[in-house]
Amino acid sequence: MRIIIYTGKGGVGKTSVAAATAKRCAASGKRTLVMSTDSAHSLSDSLELQLDGTIRSIGDNLDAIEIDILHEMETRWKEIEKYISDFMHSQGLDTISAKELAVLPGMEFMSALFYLWEFDRDNAYDVVVLDTAPTAETLRLLSFPDVSQWYIDKLYALFKRMLRVARATVGKMMEIPLPTEGFLEDLEIIRARMISVRKLLQDNSKTTIRLVVNPERMVINETKRAYTYLCLYGMTVECLVVNRLIPDEGQEGYFKKKLEEQNGYIKIIHEAFDPMPILTAYQMPTELLGDEKLNDLADMVFGKGDPTVHFSTESPMEFLDRGDLQIMSLRLPFSTKGEEELYRKQGDVLIVQVGGQRRSIRLPLVLSRS
Secondary structure, X not given: OEEEEXXXXXXXXXXXXXXXXXXXXXXXXXXXXXXXXXXXXXXXXXXXXXXXXXXXXXXXXXXXXXXOHHHHHHHOOHHHHHHHHHHHHHOOOOHXXXXXXXXXXXXXXXHHHHHXXXXXXXXXXXXXXXXXXXXXXXXXXXXHHHHHHHXXXXXXXXXXXXXXXXXXXXXXXXXXXXXXXXXXXXHHHHHHHHHHHHHHHOOOOOEEXXXXXXXXHHHXXXXXXXXXXXXXXXXXXXXXXXXXXXXXXXXXOHHHHHHHHHHHHHHHHHHHHOOOOEEEEEOOOOOOOOHHHHHHHHHHHHOOOOOOXXXXXXXXXXXXXXXXXXXXXXXXXXXXXXXXXEEEOOOOEEEEEEOOEEEEEEOOHHHHOO
């Protein structure tokens, strides 16, 4: 299964590019799903269809879904939702408020990632296209397997032992409900699946990132930071999509000045990102809504080519064996020495921090003693 993740600064046109990519994949005969993980969904608007928290067929070979976390909690994580709702209700909250507060931070990310795991396990689709939230939220999505597994590994066993003691002692006299075995089983499922999800996201034969950028200084700067952090998390960024370009022909007055400014930013993009493949799309005269305009956008970005092609499979992290020398190589473009920090935790865990992002890397045995 091929997974294509579009991300970038808010407003650069990720949703339109993702929808256009999915439609072109489906038209070529590939079983395709386009999924929105942005809590402020706009995929429905782009496709001019009403989507919700269930997978819906919207054309030949094409399905779509907008993640709805309340629906996910009621269907996928019943035990977790029930326990947290019961706990909140025992503290005096009304039933509706208790259900709202049962949605923990990160649950929407977890649901999106588990969909990918299920699709890959079941061979449900040939292509899954993700329309993600703006950069910061996407980084949380992609780092979630590492972060959540650390918490579950460290806290789950302790929590389970304490819970058994509590049930046999104070639990019999407490009004506050204790978690059920079903709740613990859900946590165990989360832990096991997160391991598989992390492998899937970092398998660049299946999963790659495409950065969408506009020819504007602030957007370019955020895209550079996103590239750095995605490499930190071991994700393969395969290409750049420069969206909303102004055509060269027939520009006068204000648009002629904007074109000169744009050409300067295009030069900056090439200087920063070459030799990364760069795809382009010119600004449309009206909003990108509906089949015809999305097909036009796909033509501009991909021409007659296959949208699922791997423009690059270069992994940012490698473990190299040079005889007597064992090397861990991690590429962090655009970062500086002042931003980077390395330190060891207990055992085989190396912490790498760049700016405000941090990753825990479990070292192979040959490096864990280094």
